[in-house]
Amino acid sequence: MxxxxxxxxxxxxxxxxxxxxxxxxxxxxxxxxxxxxxxxxxxxxxxxxxxxxxxxxxxxxAESFPGPAFFKRFKVDAIIEYLKHAHYLYIKEKIPFISKLIQELPDTDKRTHDLKLVFPYVIEDFIKHIYHEEDSLFYYVLKLHAASISPFNESVMLEVMNKYSIHRMFAHHQEDDDEMKGIRELTNNYATEDISDIHLKLIYKELQAFEKELFIHACIENEVLFPKALELEAKVAKYVAESLKEY
Incomplete structure (x- = not known):
């Protein structure tokens, strides 16, 4: 050390x-x-x-954020557990730290004024996105996972599958992937060359690191979780169809 x-x-x-x-x-x-x-x-x-x-x-x-390839060997329940833990760290540690830095930044010019004004709204939308994702996507994928490994009630599962769609969720997820776009544009891609104030420079560095984490997080979902969820959905749909034929 x-x-x-x-x-x-x-x-x-x-x-x-x-x-x-x-x-x-x-x-x-x-x-x-x-x-x-x-x-x-x-x-x-x-x-x-x-x-x-x-x-x-x-x-x-030592904090490291494994890329999508690392998660391809895991089942969806383990992947979701990791993603939920990442959500927890965002809400309890990373966002409070960046928020505090921005709150205490002196409002000296248009750049700092706009950042202090916009960031809370970006974070509010981001946290809503997290909770929605856990309540819909993660909930549904875990239901599919459970149905793929143990007996389930066909009528209840059919009702759940009629309510949710992995294809639809994936399309919506891709539209919402770039949560930091507004902040990135506001900060000129986090460029610090013309910044002498260490406080503002630190904020830019932390925002850039946070965006990198979010990008990796989204790649894990798009490249690993969604493909696995699509396979599960097709598998469970087949089980449900075959079971209903017997009645």
């Missing part, structure tokens, strides 16, 4: 690696108010050991 130099200021550390800010935030340290202070002094003020801080930094840097 790499040791972070205690004499470095928080600003120096964040400029070297923006993920340091996230680690400080998760430890409850308002880093934006202590940018000029040395790490050792700040940690001492909050009663946090350098070992604990280094562990947090190491865990943050």
């Amino acid at each position: 790499k040791t972070t130099p205690l004499h470095s200021s928080l600003q120096e550390l964040i400029e070297r690696d923006y993920t340091f800010a996230r680690s400080l935030f998760y430890l409850g340290i308002p880093f934006e108010k202590r940018l000029g202070d040395a790490l050792g002094e700040v940690l001492a003020d909050y009663g946090i050991s350098i070992e604990k801080f280094n562990r947090m930094v190491s865990e943050s840097n």
